[in-house]
Amino acid sequence: MHRVIADRIRMGDSTILPLAKSNLERWRRQFGGKLPAAYEEWLALLDGDVAVVMAVLEGSDEESIRKRSSSPFTGVLSPAERWEILKRAS
Numbered sequence: 001m002h003r004v005i006a007d008r009i010r011m012g013d014s015t016i017l018p019l020a021k022s023n024l025e026r027w028r029r030q031f032g033g034k035l036p037a038a039y040e041e042w043l044a045l046l047d048g049d050v051a052v053v054m055a056v057l058e059g060s061d062e063e064s065i066r067k068r069s070s071s072p073f074t075g076v077l078s079p080a081e082r083w084e085i086l087k088r089a090s
Contacts, residue, residue, distance in 0.1 A: 002068050004077065004085060006058050008076070019076060021043070023073075023075065036070070042067065045067075
């Protein structure tokens with residue numbers, strides 16, 4: 001799923017990174033102003049170089065996989081898109 005998201009960023013979809021930041025800010029409010037460390041890492045990534053974000057979205061290393069397990073990209077893909085990706089992966 002994250003590779004599809006990375007492809008969309010690469011193709012110029014300018015809504016994805018702001019959506020991820022918006023999700024994190026919403027979660028910050030829900031957590032009473034303090035995000036768990038994994039989400040704080042994403043905030044730092046999203047405020048930095050897009051190339052680093054892309055590397056995490058597409059990386060097969062342990063650190064990238066760990067970060068994606070706490071992904072802020074909720075809502076980027078529709079349920080139908082997610083289902084299709086899951087069907088193809090199985």
